[in-house]
Amino acid sequence: xxxxxxxxxxxxxxxxxxxxxxxxxxxxxxxxxxxxxxxxxxxxxxxxxxxxxxxxxxxxxxxxxxxxxxxxxxxxxxxxxxxxxxxxxxxxxxxxxxxxxxxxxxxxxxxxxxxxxxxxxxxxxxxxxxxxxxxxxxxxxxxxxxxxxxxxxxxxxxxxxxxxxxxxxxxxxxxxxxxxxxxxxxxxxxxxxxxxxxxxxxxxxxxxxxxxxxxxxxxxxxxxxxxxxxxxxxxxxxxxxxxxxxxxxxxxxxxxxxxxxxxxxxxxxxxxxxxxxxxxxxxxxxxxxxxxxxxxxxxxxxxxxxxxxxxxxxxxxxxxxxxxxxxxxxxxxxxxxxxxxxxxxxxxxxxxxxxxxxxxxxxxxxxxxxxxxxxxxxxxxxxxxxxxxxxxxxxx
Amino acid sequence: xxxxxxxxxxxxxxxxxxxxxxxxxxxxxxxxxxxxxxxxxxxxxxxxxxxxxxxxxxxxxxxxxxxxxxxxxxxxxxxxxxxxxxxxxxxxxxxxxxxxxxxxxxxxxxxxxxxxxxxxxxxxxxxxxxxxxxxxxxxxxxxxxxxxxxxxxxxxxxxxxxxxxxxxxxxxxxxxxxxxxxxxxxxxxxxxxxxxxxxxxxxxxxxxxxxxxxxxxxxxxxxxxxxx
Numbered sequence: 251x252x253x254x255x256x257x258x259x260x261x262x263x264x265x266x267x268x269x270x271x272x273x274x275x276x277x278x279x280x281x282x283x284x285x286x287x288x289x290x291x292x293x294x295x296x297x298x299x300x301x302x303x304x305x306x307x308x309x310x311x312x313x314x315x316x317x318x319x320x321x322x323x324x325x326x327x328x329x330x331x332x333x334x335x336x337x338x339x340x341x342x343x344x345x346x347x348x349x350x351x352x353x354x355x356x357x358x359x360x361x362x363x364x365x366x367x368x369x370x371x372x373x374x375x376x377x378x379x380x381x382x383x384x385x386x387x388x389x390x391x392x393x394x395x396x397x398x399x400x401x402x403x404x405x406x407x408x409x410x411x412x413x414x415x416x417x418x419x420x421x422x423x424x425x426x427x428x429x430x431x432x433x434x435x436x437x438x439x440x441x442x443x444x445x446x447x448x449x450x451x452x453x454x455x456x457x458x459x460x461x462x463x464x465x466x467x468x469x470x471x472x473x474x475x476x477x478x479x480x481x482x483x484x485x486x487x488x489x490x491x492x493x494x495x496x497x498x499x500x501x502x503x504x505x506x507x508x509x510x511x512x513x514x515x516x517x518x519x520x521x522x523x524x525x526x527x528x529x530x531x532x533x534x535x536x537x538x539x540x541x542x543x544x545x546x547x548x549x550x551x552x553x554x555x556x557x558x559x560x561x562x563x564x565x566x567x568x569x570x571x572x573x574x575x576x577x578x579x580x581x582x583x584x585x586x587x588x589x590x591x592x593x594x595x596x597x598x599x600x601x602x603x604x605x606x607x608x609x610x611x612x613x614x615x616x617x618x619x620x621x622x623x624x625x626x627x628x629x630x631x632x633x634x635x636x637x638x639x640x641x642x643x644x645x646x
Numbered sequence: 647x648x649x650x651x652x653x654x655x656x657x658x659x660x661x662x663x664x665x666x667x668x669x670x671x672x673x674x675x676x677x678x679x680x681x682x683x684x685x686x687x688x689x690x691x692x693x694x695x696x697x698x699x700x701x702x703x704x705x706x707x708x709x710x711x712x713x714x715x716x717x718x719x720x721x722x723x724x725x726x727x728x729x730x731x732x733x734x735x736x737x738x739x740x741x742x743x744x745x746x747x748x749x750x751x752x753x754x755x756x757x758x759x760x761x762x763x764x765x766x767x768x769x770x771x772x773x774x775x776x777x778x779x780x781x782x783x784x785x786x787x788x789x790x791x792x793x794x795x796x797x798x799x800x801x802x803x804x805x806x807x808x809x810x811x812x813x814x815x816x817x818x819x820x821x822x823x824x825x826x827x828x829x830x831x832x833x834x835x836x837x838x839x840x841x842x843x844x845x846x847x848x849x850x851x852x853x854x855x856x857x858x859x860x861x862x863x864x865x866x867x868x869x870x871x872x873x874x
Contacts, residue, residue: 251748251751251752251754251755251760252755252760253755253756256741256743256744256748256752256755259743259744259748260741260743262743263742263743264743550739551741553739554739554740554741555741555752555756556727557700557727557733557735557739558727558732558733558752558753558756558798559724559727559728559729559753559756559757559802560724560756561720561721561724561756562720564756
């Protein structure tokens with residue numbers, strides 16, 4: 251018969267007592283696991299919301315502004331350099347962005363990960379009124395501008411169709427199905443965008459190739475939006491690489507979005523973990539209390555064991571065995587209960603967050619539970635080791 | 647084997663001090679069966695605890711096989727309990743969660759001696775409980791529980807077994823049976839020191855030491871087997 255067998259038999263006899271101690275551990279780990287699970291789901295939710303903020307990188311032609319003048323007299327500024335980017339640089343930008351993101355996230359698979367949306371801005375005239383015309387590729391553009399919503403009609407699918415911003419449609423009195431003339435080309439309004447509250451509302455969108463054709467700008471674009479938004483994607487590294495490798499363009503990281511995103515997530519996580527820590531502490535005190543009571547109840551048993559040859563160390567080990575068993579039970583049950591709690595409480599904290607089992611939290615829960623249980627046992631166990639045999643019998 | 651030299655035990659201090667033992671000296675030889683008798687409060691249980699290293703003394707010496715045990719440290723006491731001395735208590739003090747056999751095995755568990763079930767079972771048979779080995783203490787009578795405790799006290803082959811009122815919780819018949827067992831074991835060579843306030847029980851021992859107010863007031867050698 252080994253010591254842990256003695257402990258196991260004792261636990262089997264005192265099932266209820268042990269269960270009470272386990273409840274303390276369960277409450278502690280349950281809270282931590284539910285908070286971690288909710289934070290995990292919330293984080294995913296926050297990321298998905300933040301992704302809607304759009305481009306992380308904006309690439310424009312590299313131009314220089316030179317101030318011209320005579321002596322102290324300024325005569326104006328001159329812009330030097332191309333005003334367009336050659337369209338063939340799009341594939342190169344795609345390659346660099348994909349490479350950096352995969353490198354950062356350690357992705358081995360082939361395929362593209364960054365969304366690249368090239369566009370061409372030109373000033374044109376519709377019904378005699380000057381309007382900003384924007385040539386876009388609908389798929390990447392819609393992927394980046396996730397807040398776009400086609401109010402009437404649908405996005406264009408042919409070369410002769412256009413999409414109008416809400417204000418442009420109102421000012422030009424355009425309806426879905428109307429035909430407008432841009433430089434002798436007849437184009438049909440396929441859809442009108444809902445209000446976005448930005449400049450987008452005042453623009454008219456054409457298929458990129460069509461706009462290039464109308465104004466004889468084949469192979470030219472004005473700017474490229476790159477969306478590389480992933481968990482802390484290295485947007486600045488991507489920008490640096492593009493600036494270094496591709497001449498004639500200037501890539502600017504829209505860092506603010508990433509910063510805001512990280513800041514929010516960190517704040518939420520910090521708050522959650524602080525909450526979890528407090529609960530854990532309270533749970534830990536509960537366990538100390540229960541174990542202390544349980545040891546006082548067993549002073550006689552401890553005295554018996556000491557009288558028949560148990561050393562102080564063996565008494566302590568026996569109690570630690572018990573704590574580990576309480577920890578394992580509490581950890582498994584706490585994990586289950588925590589996930590269940592998260593399932594119900596999660597949607598109240600993060601609306602629409604989807605809660606799922608996070609298997610990696612099971613070892614976390616176990617480790618945490620065993621840690622609390624053993625820590626909570628230390629004081630009672632040291633106390634028990636000091637019990638003198640004669641005293642333990644005298645107190646009866 | 648055992649020498650008690652001028653043992654003193656005082657509880658409390660200053661004006662609240664109570665002298666439980668005052669200058670106790672005697673000797674126990676291998677194979678002896680000594681009874682310590684006295685009214686309650688005479689200090690007999692305290693004396694037994696001090697002999698067994700369960701309690702600390704205020705003065706004097708306890709020498710076991712030439713070695714002082716009254717000043718042993720924790721490790722020394724554990725070693726002392728694991729083979730040289732064992733206890734039988736009035737309340738039996740069995741672990742309720744273990745069977746009779748497991749209770750007998752318990753001292754071996756702490757010594758790290760495994761696979762001794764056969765020896766433990768032999769001992770249970772020796773005390774007449776061979777068929778009750780798988781029973782829990784709650785399923786045994788007081789006399790049976792005390793037999794389990796005696797088997798447990800013998801499993802480590804101790805030189806001396808200390809018994810504190812071993813028949814105190816029993817009716818006369820059961821008590822006599824337990825004392826018969828002590829006598830048999832004593833005849834086989836086991837040494838016992840038994841504390842009792844029952845003269846009949848004490849008469850079964852080879853020698854009676856009378857305690858009163860912490861002092862030895864009389865010593866009687868019982869002759870022959872007259873009390874069997």
